[in-house]
Amino acid sequence: MELFIVIMAGGVGSRFWPRSKERKPKQLIRIFGENTMIQDTVKRLNGLVENKNIYVITNRLQKLRIKEQLPDIPEENIIDEPFGKNTAACIGLASIIIKQKNPEAVTIVLPSDHLIKNEEEFQKCLLNSAKFAYESRGLVTIGIKPTRPETGYGYIQFDEKEIENNIHKVLTFAEKPNLSTAIRFIESGDFLWNSGIFIWRVDVILDELKKYLPEHYEGLLKIESAINTNDFESQLTQVYGQLRSISIDYGVMEKADNVYVTKADFYWNDVGSWEAVYEVSEKNEDGNVIIGDVYSEKTYNSYIFSPRKFTAVIGAENLIIINTNDALLICNRNYAQDVRQVVDYLKMNNRTDLI
Template sequence: MENLYSLIMAGGSGTRFWPRSKTAKPKQYLNIFGDQSLLQDTIKRFASFTEEENIYIVSSATQAKVLEEQTPMLPKENLIYEPIGRNTLPCIGLAAMFAEKENPDGIMVVSPSDHLIENNELFKDTILAAAKIADEKDGIVTIGITPSYPATGYGYVQTDENITGNEKIKQFKVERFVEKPDEATATGYLKQGGFYWNSGLFVFKVSVFLKAVEEFAPELYADLRKIQADFGKPTYDQTLDTIYRAVESISVDYGIMEHAKNIYLVEGNFDWNDLGSWESVYLADKEKDENGNSGSGERILLDTKNSYVYAEDENLIAVVGMDDVIVVQDGNTTLVCKRENAEDIKKIVEQLKAENSNKYL
């Protein structure tokens, strides 16, 4: 599709991936699997069906150095920097303002930068199916992941009318978006059927999305128009900084998707993992050893099973007599925790911030 644009959101801090994820180089810039970073893998995935000059990235101004180092293939003017994080709706809205200058009727695909996605051909076919709906029906389309267990860490999307027709990939009108449920509620969703995990992948016509922002978030829309008016001017950086810091922090789900009526879902059956923690990295690794251990670097694991161990280059980690643990070494920091406590790693980062221990962040 000629008028296809991609937006990759890359401003996250990745606190649950400490100690490898640091302020200067968060999770999305790390090579968790293979030789390329998660961000570079995402760019490569989208470049298979989007011209590189049509790929935009929104990131934090504090990440400018590492972002530019990792994206020599993209025009620098396509790198958009937020002075402060304000959640996904302002982020997407800002990028849509840039894309509108190029092509107001262009189709934009929005994606996080840190997902692990395999079956790239099926992913491409799924995105193009969503783009067709966005183009023909003026719809805002989400990619729904078929749930494999009653996850409590994802939002869910309930589908309504099946509009698949003769298409190979299932397509639906959306009934509603629902917040992250407890386990009993999630179990009920799976038994009832018609519910999908919210992948955070969206596809829409730029003009249609901006119309929705104007309708459901009018104050944000007005602020974004003020910022757009200064694109290319010497005053742009100051205008962006002043206005953007004052906008409401709000997700696109809460701000748009829960209110708009022209919402559709395309079923995503490609291998997908949002890599939310070291535990999810362990579970996603298909190359575990005979004892169920995963990781990389120089390691000696004795009487140790079902563990993730990462050693930095030229360092060695030895683990003896421990099962179900995560051990990650990076520079002047080392993490050791039970796999079941992987979500609590962000509390370490919170404590370090409270203690102003910036040398470990």
């Protein structure tokens, strides 16, 4: 069994504005510690696979920075999509490229911008899932035991009967629920958060794409025929322009009958907003997370980031304050998900200098 890693790194991180921009989004900035999020994603794979078996799928705006941040990953393994077409296209593209190396390879598909702790358990979970995926020809995903009725995550309902070594059959996938539905999911005890991590054989996922997304599959065959030729870039651009934008969850996982889930024994957070960053960051005695040149007085339970400008905050509570060279965000923590609306506004008003 040969393992390959596919890191999906094409997102723009609009909920992390103004630090996250199209050319330098969430996965390429330092949010926790000295490394960027994509550097931490690669670092936690140490010892699991060689660097030559790690592929990064990104876009043309971000490719250069990714090459700079991941100098040990072969340059030819950093693949740029001509257009963002969601995860089904991204995974299909990676699969046909890896198929050239080993058509029975097991690929582990990871987002580039999640926070994961306890790397030993993480690797153990991946290896166990990979072994099962290789032998069973199943599609495996990793589920996270919920700690609260979260409305920002998708959910996976699983059969409590264990097939083998913490592998369970998936019964249903559920989209992001409202609060009452999320509470019901938690109380039932047979729902997990959907981590967005997948493990499968290359030949199996391509068969599933052929079955459930035949237009994608036909396009992938055209791209595959041009691999290692001078026509690859033009064929890739032409095919991608015609592909429907659809997620692998909706396009394949919700329809396939050979889908399994393993329950994670490691800490996971998708760090989907500034509120999530606040939640997992170390706080001072006033409940504040302060980064940079900041004076605070009678200020509580806030996240304040201002490394390059002196910022004074007095009599504030429950705020996110992000002060960069060219923009200032002040947001109630309860509305952190709405930061993406600022990016939409800037796009509509052609303020490309700020995005």
